[in-house]
Every structure is written in structure tokens, then in C-alpha cells.
Amino acid sequence: xxxxEPHKLRSYxxxxxxxxxxxxxxxxxxxxxxxxxxxxxxxxxxxLDISPESLNLAEVDWRSQRSEIEQxxxxxAYRIGKFKKRLGNYAILNSFLMLLxxxxxxxxTWSLYFLIFCSCTLGLDTWNTFxxxxxxxxxxxxxxxxxxQIKQTINTVVSRWFKALQI
Numbered sequence: 001x002x003x004x005e006p007h008k009l010r011s012y013x014x015x016x017x018x019x020x021x022x023x024x025x026x027x028x029x030x031x032x033x034x035x036x037x038x039x040x041x042x043x044x045x046x047x048l049d050i051s052p053e054s055l056n057l058a059e060v061d062w063r064s065q066r067s068e069i070e071q072x073x074x075x076x077a078y079r080i081g082k083f084k085k086r087l088g089n090y091a092i093l094n095s096f097l098m099l100l101x102x103x104x105x106x107x108x109t110w111s112l113y114f115l116i117f118c119s120c121t122l123g124l125d126t127w128n129t130f131x132x133x134x135x136x137x138x139x140x141x142x143x144x145x146x147x148x149q150i151k152q153t154i155n156t157v158v159s160r161w162f163k164a165l166q167i
Contacts, residue, residue: 046156077145083129090122 012020025036025044036044045055094115103110131137 075141080127
């Protein structure tokens with residue numbers, strides 16, 4: 001029994017077809033170490049009986065999904081950056097308090113309570129920073145995205161205004 005038996009009728013679900021074609025295209029791209037042009041994409045779509053309109057709509061959806069993924073990656077990088085800053089502040093503050101307690105009293109007493117309290121809040125902060133699913137994450141992302149969009153709009157208006165003044 002060979003991998004390709006022409007005598008036996010095979011059938012595949014739509015999901016199976018998508019996965020097989022995705023793997024074949026990925027393998028061909030790896031073998032030739034190249035990217036596909038839009039014309040090649042159109043040819044593939046024509047061979048699969050996909051209309052150019054459907055292909056264009058799929059490309060628009062793909063670009064939108066890719067943009068959202070990039071936005072989420074930027075948001076996650078922003079959250080991790082803020083977390084690193086808070087972690088640094090935590091380390092500096094607790095080191096200072098422990099040093100002050102050690103020098104002032106000859107040991108560590110009251111600063112340990114502050115260290116434990118801050119460690120608990122840091123643990124919660126760590127959980128919130130690296131939790132990327134759920135309603136709270138979505139609300140935080142939407143809030144960040146709106147602020148990001150407002151900043152972009154303001155920057156665009158200001159840069160256009162400066163360009164208009166230079167003319």
C-alpha cells in the first residue's frame with residue numbers, strides 16, 4: 001500500500017484540506033526559501049476555485065488579524081516594561097529599608113513585615129502582568145489601545161500642523 005493510491009477514492013473535510021494545503025505550502029516555501037507573490041497567490045486561489053473577491057476579503061481579514069496580534073504584542077511588552085520598573089522600585093525600596101533596619105537596630109525586625117507585605121503585592125502584580133486571558137486583560141488592552149490611538153491621532157495632527165507651518 002503506497003501513500004498515493006490512485007484507485008482508492010479519498011475524501012477530506014474542509015478543515016483537513018486547509019491543514020494539508022497549509023503544510024504543503026509551508027514545505028514548498030521552506031524548500032525554495034522564498035516568499036509567494038500576490039500573482040502566485042491568485043493562481044493558487046484560481047486553481048482552488050476561489051474567487052478574487054473572496055481572496056481579497058480573506059487578505060483584508062488576515063491583515064486585520066495580524067494588526068491586532070501586533071497590537072497585543074506591543075501591549076504585552078508595555079505591561080512587562082512597567083512590571084520591570086515596579087520590580088526595580090520594589091528591590092531598591094526594600095533594600096534601603098532592610099539596610100536602615102539593620103544599621104539602626106543591629107538586625108532585621110520591622111523591615112521584614114514591610115518586605116512580606118510588598119512581596120504579596122508584587123506576587124499579585126506578577127499574576128496580573130502575565131495573565132493574558134480573561135475580561136480584566138481585555139479591559140486593560142482596550143483602555144491601552146484607546147490611549148495609544150489618541151496619542152497617534154494627536155501626533156499626526158501636530159506633525160501635519162508643523163509641516164503646514166514650514167511651507
